[in-house]
Amino acid sequence: MSKPENLSDNIVWHATTIARRDRESRLGQRGTVVWLTGLSGCGKSTIANELEALLYRRGVATILLDGDNVRHGLCAPAQTLAQRHDQAFADRFGLGFGQQDREENIRRIAAVGELFVSSGMIAITAFVSPYRADRQLARMQIESAGSEGDFVEVYVDTPLEVCERRDPKGLYKKARAGEIKNFTGISDPYEPPSSPEIHLNGGDERTVAEQAGQIIAYLEASGRLRAS
Amino acid sequence: MSKPENLSDNIVWHATTIARRDRESRLGQRGTVVWLTGLSGCGKSTIANELEALLYRRGVATILLDGDNVRHGLCAPAQTLAQRHDQAFADRFGLGFGQQDREENIRRIAAVGELFVSSGMIAITAFVSPYRADRQLARMQIESAGSEGDFVEVYVDTPLEVCERRDPKGLYKKARAGEIKNFTGISDPYEPPSSPEIHLNGGDERTVAEQAGQIIAYLEASGRLRAS
Numbered sequence: 001m002s003k004p005e006n007l008s009d010n011i012v013w014h015a016t017t018i019a020r021r022d023r024e025s026r027l028g029q030r031g032t033v034v035w036l037t038g039l040s041g042c043g044k045s046t047i048a049n050e051l052e053a054l055l056y057r058r059g060v061a062t063i064l065l066d067g068d069n070v071r072h073g074l075c076a077p078a079q080t081l082a083q084r085h086d087q088a089f090a091d092r093f094g095l096g097f098g099q100q101d102r103e104e105n106i107r108r109i110a111a112v113g114e115l116f117v118s119s120g121m122i123a124i125t126a127f128v129s130p131y132r133a134d135r136q137l138a139r140m141q142i143e144s145a146g147s148e149g150d151f152v153e154v155y156v157d158t159p160l161e162v163c164e165r166r167d168p169k170g171l172y173k174k175a176r177a178g179e180i181k182n183f184t185g186i187s188d189p190y191e192p193p194s195s196p197e198i199h200l201n202g203g204d205e206r207t208v209a210e211q212a213g214q215i216i217a218y219l220e221a222s223g224r225l226r227a228s
Numbered sequence: 229m230s231k232p233e234n235l236s237d238n239i240v241w242h243a244t245t246i247a248r249r250d251r252e253s254r255l256g257q258r259g260t261v262v263w264l265t266g267l268s269g270c271g272k273s274t275i276a277n278e279l280e281a282l283l284y285r286r287g288v289a290t291i292l293l294d295g296d297n298v299r300h301g302l303c304a305p306a307q308t309l310a311q312r313h314d315q316a317f318a319d320r321f322g323l324g325f326g327q328q329d330r331e332e333n334i335r336r337i338a339a340v341g342e343l344f345v346s347s348g349m350i351a352i353t354a355f356v357s358p359y360r361a362d363r364q365l366a367r368m369q370i371e372s373a374g375s376e377g378d379f380v381e382v383y384v385d386t387p388l389e390v391c392e393r394r395d396p397k398g399l400y401k402k403a404r405a406g407e408i409k410n411f412t413g414i415s416d417p418y419e420p421p422s423s424p425e426i427h428l429n430g431g432d433e434r435t436v437a438e439q440a441g442q443i444i445a446y447l448e449a450s451g452r453l454r455a456s
Binding site: 017018022023026027049052053056059061062063064065069070073074076081084085088089092093100103104107108110111112114115116118119120121137140141145 | 245246250251254255277280281284287289290291292293297298301302304309312313316317320321328331332335336338339340342343344346347348349365368369373
């Protein structure tokens with residue numbers, strides 16, 4: 001589609017399929033998934049929120065995907081699905097914390113990320129996403145529909161002992177007590193990214209603004225965001 | 229968040245969670261799902277594309293969700309999933325055309341619609357979505373996270389014989405020959421909406437622009453879109 005604003009009203013408008021580049025040019029930005037990964041309590045959500053606030057100030061259209069908005073809908077557990085669907089349905093499609101469930105969780109988020117990229121938005125995701133293979137699939141899914149660079153992996157590298165000391169949701173305590181099975185860092189492995197686009201030292205909470213700024217700087221340097 | 233542009237650079241910026249209303253005010257529009265429903269060949273995709281083109285001309289940020297962009301990702305069948313995952317995984321999460329599968333298909337699309345609403349976008353969906361109960365669940369899912377009016381149901385009411393005569397993908401022919409099971413309108417029921425927000429007579433292809441215009445007029449009248 002080129003220059004639709006130049007069309008006279010007397011000309012019959014023939015619908016063309018609006019493509020990603022049209023949506024991007026409308027928004028003045030490039031569709032991107034900024035994928036934060038790291039242990040529970042590492043600071044992913046805090047950095048994601050700060051990043052979204054900084055982008056908002058610059059007029060960038062964004063969405064933040066995290067447990068808060070996907071766990072009651074897109075990636076709901078069986079008990080949530082059972083409230084509106086039958087039990088067999090809930091058992092088949094509800095997501096728990098087993099290996100297959102985590103894989104599907106990441107797959108659905110990646111698929112949604114792909115749709116947001118196609119809409120021209122910058123989608124920020126904040127999930128533990130502990131397995132290298134799953135993140136690699138997310139990258140493939142998102143980049144295969146567009147181009148290399150649409151997926152920006154951000155490793156929030158905070159030592160386990162710092163995360164456990166923070167323990168904002170009391171989950172480490174429960175995991176240590178054996179009340180939570182399959183807890184990343186305690187009873188399940190975390191596989192650090194081998195070559196993330198951005199590697200953040202997440203140890204110090206006072207540096208959140210600086211860390212979000214590092215992500216912005218990367219997006220500018222890679223031409224995904226205009227310098228402000 | 230109020231007037232972030234007035235902040236001086238000397239003031240430390242404390243991240244606030246960006247909310248739906250912030251994203252909407254940034255985009256100057258209201259997050260909405262325009263949900264087209266109707267038989268295969270009824271004109272859903274044509275109207276959806278025309279609607280997106282009209283909205284694009286007005287500077288509205290949109291996404292179109294249809295079989296083309298969800299069937300290889302978010303709602304992929306088992307054979308697609310098996311290319312990147314193991315067979316047990318593909319069998320569990322892949323979607324076919326059985327009743328449970330269709331229900332999950334619509335549920336995932338509704339969940340994504342909800343995320344787009346939260347991003348401030350206007351999401352246009354074009355799926356047969358033949359069951360009243362599934363569309364009702366989609367409405368509940370989308371409106372429960374926001375407010376009434378976020379879900380706009382558009383019934384593209386084209387007689388079966390017209391759809392079958394068009395048969396753009398040759399699907400009716402295959403369904404009549406028994407090559408496709410569970411085909412809506414032939415071997416599976418279509419349950420028309422009882423009170424859609426918009427009821428379009430989809431019988432005549434020459435009226436596509438007018439039909440998309442009816443949707444625009446509804447969005448304006450209901451305060452979801454500024455009059456141009």
